[in-house]
Amino acid sequence: MTIMNRTEEKLAALNQPKPWSGVNAYRSDPLLVDLTSTLARSLRDEYDVVGKYVTSPEAQELARMANASPPQLRTHGVRGERLDVTEFHPAYHALMRRSMSSGLHCSVWENQTDARGHEHKARAVRFFLTAQLESGHLCPLTMTSASVAALVASPAVQKEWTPKILSRKYDSANKPPMQKSAVTIGMGMTEKQGGTDVRANTTSGERVGEGIYRLSGHKWFMSAPMSDAFVMLAQTKDGMGCFLVPRLLEDGSANGLEFQRLKDKIGNRSNASSEVEFDEAFGFLLGTPGDGVRTILDMVTLTRLDCALASAGMMRASMAEAVHHVRGRVVFGKKLIDQPLMTRVLADMALDVAAATALAFRLADSFDRARENPVDAAYARVMTPVVKYWICKIAPGLIYEAMESIGGSGYVEERPIARHYREAPVNAIWEGSGNVMALDVLRVLNRGKDLFETLFAGLERDLGASGKKTVEVLRAATALAERDEGAGRLLIEQLALAAGAAELYRLGAGKIADAFLETRLAGGWRHTYGVLDARFDARYVLDLLYPAAT
Numbered sequence: 001m002t003i004m005n006r007t008e009e010k011l012a013a014l015n016q017p018k019p020w021s022g023v024n025a026y027r028s029d030p031l032l033v034d035l036t037s038t039l040a041r042s043l044r045d046e047y048d049v050v051g052k053y054v055t056s057p058e059a060q061e062l063a064r065m066a067n068a069s070p071p072q073l074r075t076h077g078v079r080g081e082r083l084d085v086t087e088f089h090p091a092y093h094a095l096m097r098r099s100m101s102s103g104l105h106c107s108v109w110e111n112q113t114d115a116r117g118h119e120h121k122a123r124a125v126r127f128f129l130t131a132q133l134e135s136g137h138l139c140p141l142t143m144t145s146a147s148v149a150a151l152v153a154s155p156a157v158q159k160e161w162t163p164k165i166l167s168r169k170y171d172s173a174n175k176p177p178m179q180k181s182a183v184t185i186g187m188g189m190t191e192k193q194g195g196t197d198v199r200a201n202t203t204s205g206e207r208v209g210e211g212i213y214r215l216s217g218h219k220w221f222m223s224a225p226m227s228d229a230f231v232m233l234a235q236t237k238d239g240m241g242c243f244l245v246p247r248l249l250e251d252g253s254a255n256g257l258e259f260q261r262l263k264d265k266i267g268n269r270s271n272a273s274s275e276v277e278f279d280e281a282f283g284f285l286l287g288t289p290g291d292g293v294r295t296i297l298d299m300v301t302l303t304r305l306d307c308a309l310a311s312a313g314m315m316r317a318s319m320a321e322a323v324h325h326v327r328g329r330v331v332f333g334k335k336l337i338d339q340p341l342m343t344r345v346l347a348d349m350a351l352d353v354a355a356a357t358a359l360a361f362r363l364a365d366s367f368d369r370a371r372e373n374p375v376d377a378a379y380a381r382v383m384t385p386v387v388k389y390w391i392c393k394i395a396p397g398l399i400y401e402a403m404e405s406i407g408g409s410g411y412v413e414e415r416p417i418a419r420h421y422r423e424a425p426v427n428a429i430w431e432g433s434g435n436v437m438a439l440d441v442l443r444v445l446n447r448g449k450d451l452f453e454t455l456f457a458g459l460e461r462d463l464g465a466s467g468k469k470t471v472e473v474l475r476a477a478t479a480l481a482e483r484d485e486g487a488g489r490l491l492i493e494q495l496a497l498a499a500g501a502a503e504l505y506r507l508g509a510g511k512i513a514d515a516f517l518e519t520r521l522a523g524g525w526r527h528t529y530g531v532l533d534a535r536f537d538a539r540y541v542l543d544l545l546y547p548a549a550t
Helices: 006-013 030-035 041-054 057-068 090-101 119-131 138-151 155-166 289-328 340-369 374-406 416-429 434-447 449-483 485-506 511-520 538-545
Strands: 072-076 082-087 185-188 204-209 212-223 229-236 239-246 257-262 273-286
Touching (some): 030 119, 030 340, 030 538, 041 119, 057 416, 072 257, 090 138, 119 138, 138 185, 138 212, 138 229, 138 239, 138 289, 212 229, 212 239, 229 273, 229 289, 239 289, 289 374, 289 416, 340 374, 340 511, 340 538, 374 416, 374 434, 374 449, 374 485, 449 485, 485 511, 511 538
Parallel strands (some): 185 229, 204 229
Antiparallel strands (some): 072 082, 185 212, 204 212, 212 273, 229 239, 239 273
C-alpha cells in the first residue's frame, strides 16, 4: 500500500500530478535502450547510473541553482589590477565535477576497452542523458573534447596538453594549466565585424618563435572564459592560422586576455560567454599558418554533433515531463492522456523526438566508423550539417508545444521544461546557424557529389518500398539546389526527413517509422503538431515510446 504525506494527499486532491523526478531517464526510454543494446554491459550499467542521477531531486536542484545564479565576471581587484576571473555558483562546479568524472570532456580520446570502436556513440549516450538535466555546463565540456581534433595538428602541443585534457579530476583553480589536475578548453572564432564570416577576422598573429605567435585583436564571442586555454583564429602573413592561447602563463601572470563583459543571454544561463580584447597574447600555432579555418573546423564538426545530441536530449526530457503530466491530470471528466486531441498532439511530437534521437546516434555511429567505412565517411560528411540543422531547428517549437500540453503550470521557472525552453534556441545558433548548415551541404554537393550518391544508396535500401520514390525526390532537390542556392533549406530539410525515416526503419521501429514517413514525407504542409491522421494509433505511439512509470 502506498502511503502519501498530507501535502501529497492535498495535491492529489487538487488534480496536480507529481513532478517528473526520480524516474530513470535511461531505462524509461525504450528507443535509447534499444540503441545501446549491443554496447558492453559495463557501459549500459553506467548509463543506468546516469539515468537515475539526471532526474533525481538532488541533481535537479543543482541545475536550478546553477541557472538561477549565473556566473559573474570580476575584471579588477581592489588595487585596480586586472583580474579577469569568472566566478560560478557551487552548483555549477558540482555539475562540472560529476560530468567530468563521467568523461564527457575526454572519453572519445581514451583507450577504453569496453568502448573500443564505439567511442563517439558511448559518449553520446552520456551526453544525451546529461542534457536532460542541464545543458549550460556541457558547453565547456563539448569544446574541451572537440579541441583535441585541432590539437593533433601540432604534435608538440598535443603531447603537452592532452594528458591534462584526459584527466577526469575537475579542477576549477585559477592557476597555470600545467599546475592543475585537469584543464578545460574554450573557443574564440567570431568577431564583431565578421560574425560567421571568420575569414573577415582582423585579429593578427605575429611569429616570435618556432610555433609561437603573439596575437592582438578581439573576439565577439569567447565561449567559456574560465577555461585554461582557447582555440582561436588569427591572421598571419601566411594566411589564417589556428592557435591555442593559454589564459594564464607559466608564472601565473595573465596572457593579455582582458574580458570586457559576460553576455546576458536569453538562456544558457549557467554557462559564461564573453567578449574579450587582447594585445600580444602568446599562442601556439596548430597546423600550418594558412590552414587555420580547416584546422578549427575539425573541432567544430565534433561540436555540431553535441549540439544535435543536446537538443535531442532536451526534447526527450520535455516530452517525458509532458506525457507524465497528462497521464496524471483529469480534465473534462477523464485523464488528459485519454483526450483525443491531446493524444494526437503528443504522439505527433513523439515521432519527431524518436527520429531526432535515432539520427543523432546514427551520426555518432558514423563518426566511429568513418575511417574504415566509406559509406559511414560519406554519411558523416553530408549528414553532420543536416542532422545539426534539423534537430536543433525543431527543438524550440517542440519544447514549447510540450510546455503548452502541461498548461499554465508549464510556464513557470520551477519546472525543468522552462530551463530547456530557454536553452533550446542556442544550439541552432551556435556552431553554425541554419543558413550556414545549408551552405555547408551545398559546398559538399559542389565538391563531392559522389558522397550524395553513396548516401542515397543507403537511404533507398533502408526505406524499403518507399526508397526509390524518396530518393527521386532527393535527387530533384539536389538538382534544384545546384541551380539555386536559395533552395538550400529545402534540400537540407528533405535530407533530414528522409534520413530520419530511414534510420527508424533500419532500427526496426515499424509503425513508428511508417507514421513518421507518411506524415513528414508523404503528407501535405504542416504548421502545428497534432495534424495526425486517425489511421495512426496515437496512443500506441505514446505508450511505446513513453511507457508509464512503474
